[in-house]
Amino acid sequence: MSEDKRDFNQGQPKEAIGVLAQPSRDTGGTFHYTQALIEALGRYSKFKERLLILKNDAFDLKLKDNGFRCIPFNVRPTTFFEKLSRLLLISLPSMKFLENVHQDYQAFAHRPMRLLINPIVSLSVVFSKTPFITIIHDFQDRYYPQYFKFQDRLRRKLVNKCLAQGALFIVCESDCVKKDILKFLKVPEQKIRVIVSPPPSYLRACDVLEEFLRTIQHKYELPKEYLFYPAQFWPHKNHIRLVKSLAYLKEKYQIKIPLVLVGSSLDHFENVRCEINKSNLQEQIKYLGYVSDEEIVCLYKLAKALIVPSLFESMSLPVWEALSWGLPVLASKVCALPEQIGRAGIIFDPFSTEDMGEKIYQVWMDRSLREKLIGYGFARIKTLTLEHYAQQWDEVIEQSLCVN
Numbered sequence: 281m282s283e284d285k286r287d288f289n290q291g292q293p294k295e296a297i298g299v300l301a302q303p304s305r306d307t308g309g310t311f312h313y314t315q316a317l318i319e320a321l322g323r324y325s326k327f328k329e330r331l332l333i334l335k336n337d338a339f340d341l342k343l344k345d346n347g348f349r350c351i352p353f354n355v356r357p358t359t360f361f362e363k364l365s366r367l368l369l370i371s372l373p374s375m376k377f378l379e380n381v382h383q384d385y386q387a388f389a390h391r392p393m394r395l396l397i398n399p400i401v402s403l404s405v406v407f408s409k410t411p412f413i414t415i416i417h418d419f420q421d422r423y424y425p426q427y428f429k430f431q432d433r434l435r436r437k438l439v440n441k442c443l444a445q446g447a448l449f450i451v452c453e454s455d456c457v458k459k460d461i462l463k464f465l466k467v468p469e470q471k472i473r474v475i476v477s478p479p480p481s482y483l484r485a486c487d488v489l490e491e492f493l494r495t496i497q498h499k500y501e502l503p504k505e506y507l508f509y510p511a512q513f514w515p516h517k518n519h520i521r522l523v524k525s526l527a528y529l530k531e532k533y534q535i536k537i538p539l540v541l542v543g544s545s546l547d548h549f550e551n552v553r554c555e556i557n558k559s560n561l562q563e564q565i566k567y568l569g570y571v572s573d574e575e576i577v578c579l580y581k582l583a584k585a586l587i588v589p590s591l592f593e594s595m596s597l598p599v600w601e602a603l604s605w606g607l608p609v610l611a612s613k614v615c616a617l618p619e620q621i622g623r624a625g626i627i628f629d630p631f632s633t634e635d636m637g638e639k640i641y642q643v644w645m646d647r648s649l650r651e652k653l654i655g656y657g658f659a660r661i662k663t664l665t666l667e668h669y670a671q672q673w674d675e676v677i678e679q680s681l682c683v684n
Contacts, residue, residue, distance in 0.1 A: 296329040297321075297677060298393040298410070299348070302400045310417065312597050314399045315480040316666065317673070322347030324670035327677060331393060395680055398447075401439055406446050413680055414447040416440060418594035418615075419460045420516065427515050441465060448680040451475050453595040454616035475672045478664040479600045482573055488581055496578040500568055506538035507640065508583035508607075510576065510598050511590070513549040518589040518612070518630050520548075520555045525589075525637035527559040532637075537644055539565045539587075540579060580605045585643050585650065589630050593617050599625070600664065603657035608650045610639055624657040 299321070301314050321330060325347075332348035396412040398405040405412040421428045421436045428436070444450055444465040450472050452458050458472050496502070511517045522539070529535055545567075556565050571579065580586070586602035588611040595616050602609050609625035611617045618627055626649075628639040643650060 296331045296349070296393050297325075297327045298331040298333050298396045300333045300396060300398050300400065300402065300404055302334075302402060310400060312480055313415075313417070313477050315482075316477050316669070317397070317399055318348060319480050320478075320666040320670040321673060324667045325677075326674055333396070395448075395677060397677075398443065401436065401443075403439055403442060406442055411680065412447055413449045413451060413676060414443040415451045416444070416457065416461055416465075417453070418457060418592065419464055420592045420594075422460075422464060423592060424516055447471075448683050449473055449676055451676065453477055454619055456616040456619060457594050473672075473676050475669065475676070476664065477595070478666055478669055479597055479604065481666065488577055492574075493578050493582060496575055497582060500540075500566070502540065502566070502579075502582060503538040505584040506540045506566075506582075507585055507587050507644075508540050508579055509587050509589070510542045510579070511588075512543045513545065513547050513552055515548045516591045517548070518591050519552040521630065521633050521636065522587065522589045523552065523555045523559055523561060523565065524633040525640060526561060526564065528633050528637040529641055530561070530564075533641060535641070535644075536564050537640060540583065541565065541567045542569065542571050542576065542579065544570060577605070580607055583607060585610060585640075587640065588612060588617065589628075589636060590614070590617075591630050595620055600661065603661040606654050606658065608643055608653040609657065610636075610643055622656070622660055624653055624660040626653070 299314075299318060301318070318332060321327075330348045332350045334350055334352050393410050396405045396408065396410045398412055398414045400415075405414065419440075421433045425433055444461070444467050448471075450461060450465075450467065452461060452472065452474055453476055455474060458474055461467060461472055462469060509519075509522065511519075513519060519541070526537055526539060529537055553567075556562060568579075580601060585608045586598060588596050588598060588609070590596070590612055591614060593612065593615050596611065599609055599611060599617070599620055603624055609621060611621055611625055611627055612630035613627040614630060621627065626639050626643055629635040643653075
């Protein structure tokens with residue numbers, strides 16, 4: 281077994297702080313959020329006894345030398361009636377005769393922890409009967425229910441309600457999400473903490489050799505200048521309107537602005553591809569598929585600007601990455617994006633292909649504007665460090681231990 285997958289059961293501390301981790305790269309921002317949390321606590325937390333509970337072998341995470349003891353935790357597949365029992369239990373706490381649904385979580389009982397931190401949408405922390413802090417990332421299902429199946433909307437609603445009620449504290453990344461927590465979950469405001477997550481260190485500013493940049497540019501046959509949008513092809517990521525905005529610019533200004541896309545070819549991908557073909561932009565838009573962390577650094581550094589046209593974004597990791605690497609940002613004026621960007625970017629109406637197109641044209645053509653945005657970006661990102669992030673988390677952990 282590799283070093284990263286080693287089970288450190290022996291010599292395990294009796295009273296540790298645990299982090300539950302399940303994400304794979306396909307989960308988008310949650311993957312990098314969990315990675316940054318693990319890295320910050322592992323390097324800088326004053327709480328030195330830490331366990332990483334790896335649900336269903338979440339070994340996509342970069343676990344090596346993270347300061348945690350790694351504990352695999354596999355939950356067996358459940359039948360329809362077991363899932364129904366769990367839903368009844370969280371909906372009707374008086375249903376005590378269903379306590380047997382906890383049996384899958386006995387692993388926690390053999391690994392005593394003072395506190396669990398839950399960065400994913402999972403009831404494992406509730407069934408573990410361990411005091412916990414939960415992170416709530418967004419309420420996209422409430423604003424765009426059409427993008428979710430009925431059972432997924434019901435699950436998110438019940439799970440978030442149960443997590444919010446059972447948690448000692450709720451952590452979110454923006455005042456925008458805090459307002460939604462108060463609106464949808466009706467919890468006391470003093471129970472909520474806003475802690476902005478930085479990108480993990482492997483996605484932050486780093487030196488890249490010119491030779492490697494040229495290698496990547498040649499490998500993917502990249503244009504000299506391009507817009508960059510790294511995102512999964514989920515409907516709310518709004519790729520189609522972005523394609524239409526480039527078609528609008530081509531028609532109005534006779535300008536062909538190249539766009540580079542990365543992400544898994546799932547969900548809405550075929551619809552986006554059809555729109556590209558319909559708009560006759562095949563030569564202008566390049567899709568690279570999945571790229572490595574090392575390659576994505578190069579893609580940022582070679583780009584002229586980042587664009588985030590998403591219809592819903594509680595906090596955008598690519599924005600932090602772009603600001604770290606000296607890239608001007610264009611983004612939707614929705615949710616927490618204006619709060620996140622401040623003066624370091626240009627915002628637009630994501631429902632208007634014309635407004636999006638005009639803002640793209642403005643940034644693309646104005647070098648002095650790009651330089652000003654880059655300067656604001658470096659100032660914006662300066663205080664967003666893993667060390668400061670860990671200090672904020674230590675305060676919440678300490679408060680939780682006092683409450684508990």
